[in-house]
Structure formats: C-alpha cells, structure tokens
Amino acid sequence: MDTKLKYHPPKWPDRFLEFYCNPSRLEQIQGDAYELFHMNLEERGLRYARFRFLIHVLSFFRWGNIRRSKPSYQTYNHGAMFKNYMKIGWRNLSKQKGTTFISVFGLACAVGCCMVAYLFIAHIWFKGMHQPNKNEIFQLTYTVEEDEGKITYGTVAEPISELIPENLNQVKNQTRILTNFSVLIHNNESFLQRSLYVDSGFMEMFEYRMEYGFPGALNEPDEVILTHQLSEKLFGDTHPIGQEISLVTDGTEKLYKVGGVMADLNDMDMFNFDLLVNIESSHNTSLDLPLKDAWSSELWTFVQLEKGTNPMDLNPGLAMLKERQNQINPEKPYLDLELVAYTDLIYKVDQIERGVRTFLGLAPQIVLGAIATFIMILAVFNYINISILMASRRLKEIGVRKVIGSNKWQLIAQFLSENLLVCLMAIVLGSLLAAFLFLPGFNDIASKNLKIDLFNDKYIWMFLAGMLLFITLVSGLYPAIYITSFKPIHILKGNQQLGSKSVFTSVLLTFQFTLAIISIVAGVAFVQTNYINSNRDWGYESSDKIIVNVPSPEDYTPLKNKFAALASVNEISGSQDYVGNWIREEELIYDEQKYEIGLLNAEANYSEVLDLKLKQGRMFNPALISDTEESILVNQKFLDRLGLSFPLTKKITLDSVGYNVVGVVEDFHTIYFQSLIDPLVIRASPDSTFNYLTLKMSAGTAASSMEEVKKIWHETIPRGLFEGKLQTEVFDHEVKDVQGVSKLILFAAILAVVLAALGLFGLVSLNMNSRIKDFCVRKVFGADLGDLSMKLAKRYLIIWVIASVLGGGLAIFLVSTFLNSFFAFHSGVGLIPLGLGFLVLFLVIVGTVSSQIMKIVKANPARILKAE
Amino acid sequence: MKGYNLGELEELILLTVGILDQEAYGVAVLEEIKNQTGRKVNISAIHTVLNRLEDKGYLKSHMGGATEERGGRRKRLFSISATGRAAIEEVKNVRNKLFDQLPPLALDFSHGY
Numbered sequence: 010m011d012t013k014l015k016y017h018p019p020k021w022p023d024r025f026l027e028f029y030c031n032p033s034r035l036e037q038i039q040g041d042a043y044e045l046f047h048m049n050l051e052e053r054g055l056r057y058a059r060f061r062f063l064i065h066v067l068s069f070f071r072w073g074n075i076r077r078s079k080p081s082y083q084t085y086n087h088g089a090m091f092k093n094y095m096k097i098g099w100r101n102l103s104k105q106k107g108t109t110f111i112s113v114f115g116l117a118c119a120v121g122c123c124m125v126a127y128l129f130i131a132h133i134w135f136k137g138m139h140q141p142n143k144n145e146i147f148q149l150t151y152t153v154e155e156d157e158g159k160i161t162y163g164t165v166a167e168p169i170s171e172l173i174p175e176n177l178n179q180v181k182n183q184t185r186i187l188t189n190f191s192v193l194i195h196n197n198e199s200f201l202q203r204s205l206y207v208d209s210g211f212m213e214m215f216e217y218r219m220e221y222g223f224p225g226a227l228n229e230p231d232e233v234i235l236t237h238q239l240s241e242k243l244f245g246d247t248h249p250i251g252q253e254i255s256l257v258t259d260g261t262e263k264l265y266k267v268g269g270v271m272a273d274l275n276d277m278d279m280f281n282f283d284l285l286v287n288i289e290s291s292h293n294t295s296l297d298l299p300l301k302d303a304w305s306s307e308l309w310t311f312v313q314l315e316k317g318t319n320p321m322d323l324n325p326g327l328a329m330l331k332e333r334q335n336q337i338n339p340e341k342p343y344l345d346l347e348l349v350a351y352t353d354l355i356y357k358v359d360q361i362e363r364g365v366r367t368f369l370g371l372a373p374q375i376v377l378g379a380i381a382t383f384i385m386i387l388a389v390f391n392y393i394n395i396s397i398l399m400a401s402r403r404l405k406e407i408g409v410r411k412v413i414g415s416n417k418w419q420l421i422a423q424f425l426s427e428n429l430l431v432c433l434m435a436i437v438l439g440s441l442l443a444a445f446l447f448l449p450g451f452n453d454i455a456s457k458n459l460k461i462d463l464f465n466d467k468y469i470w471m472f473l474a475g476m477l478l479f480i481t482l483v484s485g486l487y488p489a490i491y492i493t494s495f496k497p498i499h500i501l502k503g504n505q506q507l508g509s510k511s512v513f514t515s516v517l518l519t520f521q522f523t524l525a526i527i528s529i530v531a532g533v534a535f536v537q538t539n540y541i542n543s544n545r546d547w548g549y550e551s552s553d554k555i556i557v558n559v560p561s562p563e564d565y566t567p568l569k570n571k572f573a574a575l576a577s578v579n580e581i582s583g584s585q586d587y588v589g590n591w592i593r594e595e596e597l598i599y600d601e602q603k604y605e606i607g608l609l610n611a612e613a614n615y616s617e618v619l620d621l622k623l624k625q626g627r628m629f630n631p632a633l634i635s636d637t638e639e640s641i642l643v644n645q646k647f648l649d650r651l652g653l654s655f656p657l658t659k660k661i662t663l664d665s666v667g668y669n670v671v672g673v674v675e676d677f678h679t680i681y682f683q684s685l686i687d688p689l690v691i692r693a694s695p696d697s698t699f700n701y702l703t704l705k706m707s708a709g710t711a712a713s714s715m716e717e718v719k720k721i722w723h724e725t726i727p728r729g730l731f732e733g734k735l736q737t738e739v740f741d742h743e744v745k746d747v748q749g750v751s752k753l754i755l756f757a758a759i760l761a762v763v764l765a766a767l768g769l770f771g772l773v774s775l776n777m778n779s780r781i782k783d784f785c786v787r788k789v790f791g792a793d794l795g796d797l798s799m800k801l802a803k804r805y806l807i808i809w810v811i812a813s814v815l816g817g818g819l820a821i822f823l824v825s826t827f828l829n830s831f832f833a834f835h836s837g838v839g840l841i842p843l844g845l846g847f848l849v850l851f852l853v854i855v856g857t858v859s860s861q862i863m864k865i866v867k868a869n870p871a872r873i874l875k876a877e
Numbered sequence: 878m879k880g881y882n883l884g885e886l887e888e889l890i891l892l893t894v895g896i897l898d899q900e901a902y903g904v905a906v907l908e909e910i911k912n913q914t915g916r917k918v919n920i921s922a923i924h925t926v927l928n929r930l931e932d933k934g935y936l937k938s939h940m941g942g943a944t945e946e947r948g949g950r951r952k953r954l955f956s957i958s959a960t961g962r963a964a965i966e967e968v969k970n971v972r973n974k975l976f977d978q979l980p981p982l983a984l985d986f987s988h989g990y
Contacts, residue, residue, distance in 0.1 A: 034928075036940070040950030041903035041920060047946045048904070068921040073928065 018046045019059045022066040030069070031076045038069055091426065098427030101403070108399060111771045112392045113434050115764050116480060119381070119388035120439025121447045122760070126381035127472055128448070128459045130374050135468060136355050136366065137279030141216055142313060145181070146351035147320060149310045150361055151331075151343040159344065163364030164307035166338070169330055169346075170208075173312060177326040182210040182313040185288055186280070192257040192730050193284070195243050201730050202239060204256065205282035208289070214313045215280075218272040222250050226268025230290040234269040239283045256286065257728055263290070276458050279354070279365060304337045309365060312348070320348050372830070373455075376750070380757040383524055387761055389484045390517040391768035392431070396488045397514065398775040400424070407493060408500035420493040421486075428485030429477075436477050450756075454749035515804070518772070519812050525765040526816030526846040531824045532758030533842035535751040538828060538835040543744070545834065548677025548686075549588070550620035553711045554736035555704045555718055556587050560729045565699055568725050572702065575717070577710040582618040583699030584611035588679050589739025597690065598662040599651060606647065606688050607679065608663070613637055613693040616674065618705045619736075625655040626672030629693050637693040641668045645676045647688035663692065681743035682834040703736070711735055750831070766853045769805065770860070777801065777861045785870035797865060802858040809854055813847050820846065883968055886918070890926050891935060891965055895957045902942075902952035903927065927955055935961030 023039075030038060042065050049058035102109045137143065149169065152161045170185050187206040192199050205211075212224035212234075221240075226232045233254070240249040252267045265286070274281065314320065331346040349357060358366050400407075410420060444461050452459055461469060491513075557572075559565050565583065573581050586592045586609060595608040609615075613631040621628075624645060629636045641661065648654060660667035676686045706714055712735065722731050777784075784797060792800075821838045828835040883891065893909045894901040906923050910916055930936045937958050940951040957965075 034924075036950050037903065037953035038924060040943075040947035040952060041924070043948045043950065044904045044944070044946050045907075045920060065920055068919055069924070071921060071925065073925060074921075 016050055016055055016058075018043060018062045022063045026066045026069065029075050031074055034074055038074065042066065042069070094423045094426040095430065097423070098430050101399075101427065102430065105399060108395050108771050108775065109431070111767045112395055112431055113438060115388035115391045115767055116432065116435030116484070117438035117442055118760055118764065119385040120436055120476060120480070121442035122381040122384045122757075123476065124440065124443040124461065124472075125447045125451050125459075126377040128461070128469075129377050129451075129455075129457070131468060131472075132276040132457075132459060133369055133374065134355060136277060137351065139277055139465070140279075140351070142214060143351050145314050145316060145318075146214055147312055147314065147348035148351065148354060148365070149312065150347050150349050150364075151334075152345040152347070153341060154344060161345075161347075161361050162307070163309060163349075163361045165310050165346070166304045166334055167306045167308055168303050169334065170310050172330055172333065173310075176329050177312070177323050179315050179318040179322060180312045181315050182213045184208040184211040184214060184311050186211065186309040186311060187288060188280075188282070189258060192728070193243075193254055194257065194262070194728070195252075195254045199728070199730050200242070202283040203281060204233075204284050204286050205280060206286050206288040209287060210313075211285070211311075214311060217274075220270045220272055221248070222267075222269025224269065227285060227287050229266075229268060230287050231265055232268030232287070233265045234271055234285040235267055236271055236283055237273045240267070240270045262728060265290075273458075275460070279351075300337060304334060307363075311351070320350070323348060376753070380753070383528060383757065384760055384764065387521055387524055387764040387768070389480065390521050391764060391771065392484045393488055394514050394517055394768060395771045395775070396428070396485070397491065397511070398772065400488060400492045401779075404492075404495070404500045407495070408497040411493075411497040412501070417493050421489040424489035424492065425481065425485050428489070429481050432477055432481045432484070435480065436473060440473070451753070454752055514772070515808060518769070518805075519808050519815070521765050521768060522808060522812030522850055523816040523819065525761045525850060526812060527820045527823060528754075528758040528761040529846040529849055530816075530820035530838060530842040531827060532751075532755040533845045534824050534828060534836060534838050535754050537839075537841060538832060539747060539751050541836050542682045542747075542832070542834060545678075545682065548675055549622065551736045551739075553706045553708055554619070555706060555711055555715065555733060556589075556736060556739070557702050557704070557718060557722055557731070557733040559583075559700055559702060560726060564726050564729075565702075568722065569702060571721050571725055572704055572718070575704075575714070575721070577707050577714050577717075578704050579707055580614065580618050580705040582612045582615040582703050582705075584609060584615050584701050584703060585694070585699055586610075587701045587703065587739075588619060588677065589736065590680070592679050592689070595663060595690075599653075600659055604651065604688070606690055609679075609689060609691045610694040610699075611691060612699070615693075615703065616642055616691060618703055621677060622675040624673045624675050626670070628672055631693075636671065637695070639666070639668050640671045640693065642672050642674055642691040643670055644674050644686070644689045646686050647690065648673060650688045661690075663690070668692070681740050682832055683743065683747075685833040711737075747831070762849060762853065765850070766857065769853065770857045773801070773805070773857050773861050777864065781865070781868070781873060784865050785868065785873045788865060788868075789870045789874075794862065794866065798858060798862050801862060802854065805854050805858065809850060812850070816846065817843055883964060886922070887926055887930060888965070888968060889914075890923060891930060891957065891961055894927075894936060894955050895961075895965065899954065899956055901955045906955075927953075930961070931955070934958060935964055 026039060026042070027035065042062060045065060046058050046062045049061045140146070148163060149165045150161050150163050151165055152159050167185065170183060173180055173183050184207050189204050189206060190201055191204045193202045193204075194200075207227070209225075209227045212227050217224070219234075220237055222234070224234075226234055233256075235243070235249065243249070243254065244252055249267045249270050253264060254267065255262050255264045257263075314323070327346045327348070331343045334346070335342040349361070354361070354365055355369075358364065358369055407420060410423075415423075440461065448459055448461065451457070463469060557568075559568060569581060569583065572578055588609070592607045592609055594605050597604055597606050597608075613629040613636055616623075616628050621642075626642075629640060629642065631637075633640075641663070655670065655673045657670045660669060662668075674691075678686060679689065704718070715733065715735070718733055719731050722729075722733065784800075787797060787800070820843065824838045824842070828837070889910065890906060893906050893913070896913075897905055897909055903920055903923055906927070907918060907920055910918055927936065927938075931938055935958055936955045938953050938955045941954055943949050943951045
C-alpha cells in the first residue's frame with residue numbers, strides 16, 4: 010500500500026459533501042476531490058492538501074450539485090400532484106355530502122365556540138395591546154412594608170408627577186389618571202358616568218380614534234372628550250362639539266364644553282370610561298393643600314419614555330423621588346419606587362394593589378375554555394370516527410396506490426391534504442357562525458362588546474391559522490396513519506376488515522357519550538337550580554316596597570317627610586344598608602369572644618316595614634327609648650353560629666356598648682343565593698346615619714308609584730342621581746348573570762348532544778351501508794324487525810351503558826363542584842338531571858338506529874342482493 | 878443551421894475531452910488544460926461544464942476506472958459524441974471563415990502615414 014494513502018482528506022468537509030451532494034453526482038465529485046487531494050499532498054504537503062480539499066468541497070456547493078427531495082425538473086409535477094390530491098379529495102367529499110356535512114358542521118360549531126372563548130380570554134389578556142406606544146409606556150408603582158408583608162401599590166403620591174420633569178429627563182409624556190363616577194347633568198337630566206380625569210399628555214400617550222374634534226381638546230381646562238356612545242345618548246343626532254354639560258364632583262358643579270368625541274372603546278382597551286376630563290380643571294390641585302396632605306393623596310401616574318430608552322436609566326431619578334417622599338412622609342416610607350411596563354400590567358394584576366386592573370375573572374374564562382374544549386373534542390372525535398369509516402371504502406384505492414409505488418408518507422400527505430380541505434371549510438364556516446350567531450348571543454348574555462376584527466387584529470389571524478393546523482393534524486393524523494399502514498396484498502385480496510368493530514371507534518364513541526351526558530347533566534342541573542331559586546322564599550315579604558337612596562345626611566329628613574306625606578305610602582323607615590345588597594361587617598364581642606358579624610343599622614320600625622318574620626321574643630318598639638339605645642335583633646343563624654339559645658343570658662358588646670337581644674327573626678337572604686346566609690344583627694340607630702329609605706306602599710301600588718316617588722325625589726334633591734328600585738328587583742342583576750351562565754351551559758349541552766347524535770348517525774349509517782347485504786340476507790331468512798334492530802343497536806347500547814356509568818359518576822362529581830362554586834343554595838345533581846341525561850342519549854341512539862332500520866324495512870332484498 | 882452555442886470554456890473543455898479520448902474525467906481534464914494552456918480552472922467549474930455539455934448532448938459518459946487514490950470511487954468518463962464533434966467543427970469552420978476575411982496586417986501605407 011502506498012504510503013500517501015495513510016493520509017485522509019479532512020473528515021468534516023467530506024461529511025458535508027456527502028450531506029449536500031446529489032447522490033447521482035456524489036461518486037464522481039467525491040472521487041475527483043480525493044484524487045486532487047492526493048495530488049496536492051504529493052506536491053505541496055498535507056496542510057495545503059487539506060485546505061484545498063475544503064475549498065473544493067465548498068466550490069462544489071452549487072445549485073446543480075445540491076441534493077433535493079425531487080430532481081428539479083419535476084417541480085412542475087409537484088403542483089400537479091397537489092392539484093390531483095385536492096381534486097380527489099373534493100370528489101370524495103362531494104360524493105358523500107351527508108357525512109361531509111356532519112364533519113364540517115361539527116368542526117365548524119367547535120371552531121365557533123373556540124373563537125368566542127378565545128376572544129373572551131384574549132380580551133382579558135391582550136388588554137391595551139393595540140396601543141401603538143405600548144412599549145414605551147410605564148406606570149409608577151411603590152412598595153411599602155405592611156403588616157401582611159410587602160405590598161405594591163399602583164397609585165403614587167400626586168406631587169410626584171410634578172417632580173417628574175426635573176428628575177426624570179427621559180420622559181416624553183406623563184399623565185395622572187383618576188377615575189371617578191361623577192354625575193353628569195345635561196338638559197336637567199342627570200346621569201352617572203365613568204369619568205377619567207387625566208392630564209393632557211394622556212391623549213399623546215394613548216391613541217384613540219376621534220370622530221369629531223381633535224385629541225388636543227384636553228389642553229383646554231374646560232373641555233371634555235366624550236365617547237361616541239355617551240355623545241349619542243346626550244345629544245342624539247345634533248353636532249356635539251361645543252355643547253355644554255356640567256359635572257358634579259365632590260358636591261360642586263362645573264360647566265364644561267364638549268371638545269371632542271372619540272370612537273367607542275372596545276373590550277381590548279385598558280381604561281374604561283365614558284368621558285375624559287382635564288384633571289387640572291376639577292381636581293383640587295395639590296398646590297392648595299398643605300404639603301403633607303398633598304403627598305398622601307394618591308393616583309395612577311403613567312409616563313411615556315423617549316423611544317429606545319432603557320427603563321433602568323431612570324432608576325437614579327426614581328431614587329431621588331423616593332427620598333423626597335420619605336422625607337415628607339416618614340411614617341410610610343416607600344421601599345421602592347418602580348416603573349412597571351404597560352404591557353406587564355395585566356400579568357401583574359395580583360401583585361399590584363389599587364392597579365388599573367384589579368382582577369382577571371378566571372372563573373368565566375375557565376368555564377368558557379372548558380365548554381370550547383368539550384365541543385372541540387366531540388367534533389374532532391366525530392371526525393376521526395367518520396373519516397376512518399369513509400376511508401375504509403377507499404381501501405382498494407390505497408392498495409393500488411401502494412402497489413404503483415406510493416410510499417406511506419405520500420399517502421398520509423394525500424389524506425392530510427383532503428383533511429385540510431375539510432378543516433378549511435370548517436374554519437370559514439365556524440368564523441361565520443361565530444361572527445353572526447355565537448358572538449352576538451354571547452355579547453348579549455355577558456354584556457360584552459366582543460367582535461372579530463379581521464383587519465386590525467393580527468392575533469386573530471394567528472389564532473385561526475394555528476387552529477387550522479391543530480385541527481388538521483389532530484383530526485387527520487391518526488386516520489391517515491392507520492389507514493395507510495395496511496399491506497397492499499391484504500387489501501387487494503379483499504380480506505382486510507376494518508372499521509365497524511374497531512375498539513378505537515368504540516372508545517371514542519364512549520368518550521363522546523360521556524361528555525354529552527356530563528354536559529346535559531350540567532345544563533339541566535343549572536336550569537333546575539335556577540328554577541328552584543326563583544321560587545325560593547327570601548325570608549321576608551318583598552312585594553310593595555320601594556327603596557330610594559339618600560345622597561347626603563342633610564337630605565334625609567326633608568325626603569322622609571315628603572314621602573310620608575304621600576297617600577300610598579303606609580310606612581317608612583331608614584337604614585344604613587338595605588336588605589338585598591351588601592351589608593357591612595362589624596366586630597362584636599360576646600362572652601369575651603370576638604366575631605365578625607353583619608350589622609344592619611336601621612330605624613326601629615325597619616324590621617316591621619320589611620315584614621321580617623319574628624321567631625322568638627319581640628320586635629323593636631319605637632316608643633321605647635331603651636330599644637333605640639341598647640337593644641338589638643338577631644337572625645337565627647346568629648344564634649346557631651354562636652351556639653346560643655334565646656333568651657341570652659349575657660349582653661352583646663358592639664363598639665364597646667352592651668346590647669340586649671330582644672328578639673330573633675327567621676333567616677332571610679340579604680345577598681343572592683350565591684352566598685350563604687350570614688349571621689346578622691339589626692340595631693336601631695339614630696336618624697342621621699341612614700343612606701336609604703324603604704317605603705312600604707299600600708298593596709299593589711309599588712310599581713305604579715315609582716314615577717311619583719322619582720319626581721318627589723328630584724324636587725327635593727335637584728342635583729343628585731336617583732337610584733330607587735323595588736324591593737323585588739334587588740337581585741335582578743344576579744339573576745340576569747346566573748341566567749346568562751345557564752343559557753351558555755344549556756347551549757353547550759344542546760350542541761354536545763347534537764354533535765354526538767350527528768356523529769352517531771354518521772357511524773350507524775356508514776356501518777349500515779357496508780352491511781346492508783348481511784341484513785338483507787337475514788331479512789330473507791325471516792329475521793324480524795326486533796332482531797335486526799337489536800343486531801344493529803346492541804353495540805351502541807353497550808356503549809351507552811358504559812358511558813352512562815362513567816358519565817353519571819363524573820357528572821355527579823364535576824357538576825356538584827361546579828354548582829358549589831356558583832351557588833350556596835342549589836338543587837344538587839339529583840335524579841332529574843342524571844335521568845334526563847341518560848334518557849336523551851338513549852333516545853338519540855334509538856332514533857338513529859331506527860332511522861337506519863327503516864332503510865332495511867323499505868328495501869327490497871332481491872334488488873340489493875342482485876346487484877354486485 | 879442555427880449554430881451551436883458554445884461558450885469559451887465549453888469549447889475548451891469539449892476539445893480537451895476529445896483529445897483525451899476515453900480517458901476524460903474531471904481531474905484529467907483539469908490537468909490537461911493546465912498542461913496545454915497553463916490555465917488553472919476550478920474543478921467545480923469543470924464539473925459544471927461537463928454536466929452541461931452532457932445535457933446538451935455534446936458529450937456522453939459512463940462510469941468506470943476506479944482507483945485507490947479515489948477511495949475506490951469510479952470516474953465518470955466522458956467521450957465526445959457525434960453532435961459534439963459536429964459542433965466543434967462548425968465552430969472551427971465559422972471561426973476560420975471569419976478569420977480568413979480579416980484584412981492582412983501587412984505594411985499598408987495607403988493611408989498616407
């Protein structure tokens with residue numbers, strides 16, 4: 010052997026060459042490269058030869074030499090191949106319109122549900138993300154040490170904003186933001202509106218689309234910017250710019266001009282408001298206040314940095330601000346004064362107290378997400394089952410393709426491309442369903458304003474594309490791999506049995522039935538609970554009573570006297586809070602034990618006006634002075650909680666005054682059935698503290714007197730906002746919420762049943778078609794209808810039994826947990842929901858099977874058996 | 878006839894393959910060109926041209942002649958085809974024809990220098 014052959018060309022370039030080189034050219038190229046290497050080795054030595062080898066390998070890296078999956082001249086055929094796939098797919102789909110419809114419709118429903126769920130979840134997590142300057146905006150927050158540990162607040166001392174320009178020189182814009190519910194008066198009508206008090210920098214930091222006027226209107230101290238909705242409400246069709254409105258804040262009224270109208274906010278916006286007001290115009294500027302008070306008033310402060318500024322650069326300036334604050338307010342030193350990126354605000358909701366957003370509302374997100382996932386699973390399983398069965402009719406095609414030379418992956422690609430066609434149709438149909446059916450319905454239920462914004466929302470495109478890919482792969486991959494894995498010889502010999510009895514199909518079907526049962530049970534249980542709750546005794550007589558608000562203590566007596574003069578008012582009583590709303594909690598002491606107990610301060614006759622039911626003892630006697638000073642009423646729950654029985658032996662201490670319990674009333678619902686009845690103490694108190702008046706009207710006159718009450722109220726308090734309502738209406742808001750949820754769940758249940766039914770129908774009918782000869786032979790030999798039905802239905806009935814056991818068990822667990830999280834008082838998962846769930850599914854099975862059996866009944870066996 | 882479009886390097890390599898007669902492959906062509914003309918051509922360029930000429934039908938090839946130096950790999954041996962032969966002749970004829978029409982570079986004083 011020649012000595013020079015001891016040396017080899019360098020390995021890595023050699024491997025690289027083998028990697029990229031077209032196999033048909035590899036031998037000549039590699040051979041030449043080796044030969045040149047050895048020539049160079051002889052002439053110039055090893056190093057040079059190796060270097061040249063590398064150069065040669067690199068120079069061979071040319072288009073013509075690079076390996077491609079297909080030789081380049083075949084690219085045209087590629088397109089033709091896909092066109093062919095699509096054409097075959099399209100023909101297959103249009104040949105079986107029924108089953109295609111089932112697949113597409115099911116998937117489209119699922120896509121629609123997912124879109125709604127996505128939009129709902131996205132509007133929470135992507136809040137404010139469409140603002141063009143979002144990456145430059147920061148909020149100032151501070152951290153202090155409190156009893157519970159370190160707490161970060163989203164508000165900072167107001168004077169800090171004045172010090173920002175001199176301390177933080179990278180700041181381009183800044184704004185203070187204060188939200189307030191202020192009373193807006195226009196044409197002698199008053200409205201309660203969310204107003205946002207901001208600096209004029211606000212409109213430069215955040216971009217809003219203006220319909221009239223221009224964003225700079227806020228530079229004027231007496232101009233406001235309204236949203237389109239509010240402007241419509243106030244001015245109708247008249248041109249809003251220049252119109253006058255007045256706002257009442259902290260009891261003072263101020264006149265403003267409308268300087269601009271912006272397009273309505275959507276749910277993606279970070280701030281919620283109806284109008285923007287310049288903060289300088291109304292807010293007590295800190296200059297008027299003593300230094301210390303100014304520093305203890307706090308509000309949100311946002312800054313926009315110059316483009317490209319690293320927020321870390323501001324740290325020295327922030328440290329100076331912190332020092333200043335700590336000098337003035339040494340008893341509450343800031344540990345940290347920090348910038349939080351606008352884009353992080355949503356993710357830090359839990360960490361920032363008093364932030365722009367206070368909670369994310371995870372529960373509805375989970376409910377919606379779960380519903381969408383349920384429906385998606387159902388639809389995908391439908392599709393998998395049906396597509397396996399449909400493909401089983403194409404076994405011969407697969408066999409022939411394989412024999413001709415398709416490899417497995419080519420066949421999978423073919424099936425997936427057909428699948429893509431179905432999913433694409435489903436996505437388009439699903440988007441339409443979502444846009445025109447689901448979303449409007451959902452917006453109505455949830456009082457949201459979600460919409461599919463294809464032009465501006467790039468996330469929705471990403472979502473749709475991701476969805477398409479996901480569904481295509483999830484629903485198509487298994488059928489494609491399963492079907493293409495058969496050996497052509499078995500297929501073509503005709504002894505490949507497939508589909509109808511496969512375990513996989515049964516498992517999927519069982520799972521579908523289980524999901525359907527769970528959703529029916531959830532829907533029925535929720536409706537049942539609502540029904541029971543709507544008839545539940547509130548514990549007192551709610552009819553014939555009107556509650557009105559008392560804005561300030563000085564209005565109390567005049568208002569009361571005027572109402573008392575009204576003929577239809579039988580009795581009248583004041584209270585600090587009212588039954589049907591939140592009631593404050595106080596600490597009371599009994600037998601040296603402390604308890605947090607609801608406390609209702611009211612006039613002595615309140616319990617009688619409200620018709621509370623006395624259980625033991627007596628009600629207050631307004632004539633007795635001792636009753637208004639040292640007596641209280643309690644509810645039964647109170648005695649149960651404290652483990653006492655009436656009469657009590659000791660006094661109860663409230664605000665370090667001892668009280669006697671003079672009576673016990675039956676438990677009654679102060680808040681909606683979502684919460685338990687809490688222990689409650691009713692204390693008769695002096696007049697001036699009352700925020701509400703309860704009027705007991707003569708029977709049947711409450712609703713009709715409402716207008717009159719409102720008129721009297723406005724005559725007495727011209728600059729206030731009337732919040733009167735009937736006692737029977739106090740839970741309306743909660744009832745509406747709960748009914749919305751119940752509609753949602755019912756909708757999901759119905760959809761689940763429809764999907765399961767469609768899937769079953771597809772399966773049974775495909776099964777039937779492939780076994781129709783079998784059935785006809787049986788018919789000829791005298792099998793009767795019962796035998797035939799049993800033969801077809803047996804398998805599904807077995808699945809039904811399994812699913813009932815599984816679904817029933819899961820439903821009892823899941824649905825009770827769900828109900829518990831919603832209601833303190835509910836019907837539980839009883840026999841009715843479970844029974845209905847099983848029954849509905851049973852009927853679905855019987856219905857589908859009998860519709861197929863009818864085919865055999867009608868069929869003439871001779872004709873079917875004759876045909877081959 | 879429309880004519881054979883042969884580039885300069887193509888013509889050179891086609892001729893070299895003809896000269897080498899049955900022994901023409903990448904490295905041999907490279908060496909031959911170097912020896913005959915002193916020109917150093919990149920090996921990958923030679924391969925590209927050889928393949929292109931084969932695509933055009935001027936060359937035909939077969940595999941053979943493995944050597945130890947090549948790691949036991951065979952060479953792709955090229956030989957000139959009838960079309961290739963015709964092409965090279967056509968090119969030569971056209972060139973000669975044109976060349977013959979060049980005015981003599983003799984001492985022509987008719988311009989009056």
